[in-house]
Structures are given as structure tokens and as C-alpha cells.
Amino acid sequence: MNRDDVFERLQDLVAETLEVDPSEVTPSSSLDELGADSFAKLELVTAMEDAFDVSLDDEVLESIDSVDDAINAIVEA
Numbered sequence: 001m002n003r004d005d006v007f008e009r010l011q012d013l014v015a016e017t018l019e020v021d022p023s024e025v026t027p028s029s030s031l032d033e034l035g036a037d038s039f040a041k042l043e044l045v046t047a048m049e050d051a052f053d054v055s056l057d058d059e060v061l062e063s064i065d066s067v068d069d070a071i072n073a074i075v076e077a
Contacts, residue, residue, distance in 0.1 A: 006052070006071050013051055014067060017044045027068040048074060 007027060015022040018034050025034065031041055045061055048054070048070060054077035064070050 001052075001075070003071055003075060006074050007067070009051060010048070010067065010070055010074070013047055014044060014070075017047055025067060027066075027071060029067045031065060031067070031070075044070075052077070 011022050011025045014020070014025045014029075014031075014034065018031075018036055018040055020034050031044070036044065041064070045056060045064065049056060052074050054074055056073055056077060060073050060077075064073055
């Protein structure tokens with residue numbers, strides 16, 4: 001799966017999880033700017049693991065601060 005495909009799926013997932021409009025979700029979007037607190041980030045990571053059938057270790061999870069970080073984590077998983 002390439003980065004564009006991951007972003008398209010992730011954009012909807014982030015929008016749904018954080019209850020924001022998908023147009024607000026760009027690769028450069030910070031999860032904090034989108035309103036994600038620590039609980040929402042955990043919920044988002046769980047949803048990402050399920051949607052993309054990947055397992056992300058704790059070190060990777062702690063490094064996800066933006067949508068682009070999440071794309072990288074999924075592509076590299």
C-alpha cells in the first residue's frame with residue numbers, strides 16, 4: 001500500500017475518530033491541532049491498527065504527533 005492510499009484511508013479514520021471534517025485532515029496536520037488528547041490518540045492508534053491490520057510498538061506510538069507520522073508508521077509496519 002502506498003502513502004497516498006494510506007492517507008486516503010487514514011484521513012477518514014482520523015476525521016471519524018476525532019470528529020472533525022475530513023477536509024481538515026492533511027498530512028501536515030498535528031493531532032493536537034485536530035483536538036486529540038491522549039485518550040483520543042490511543043483510540044486513534046487502536047483504530048489504525050485494526051483498519052490497516054498492523055501492530056505498532058510503544059516506541060512508534062509515542063512518536064506519532066501528526067498525520068504524516070501516522071502514515072509513516074503504517075507504511076513501515
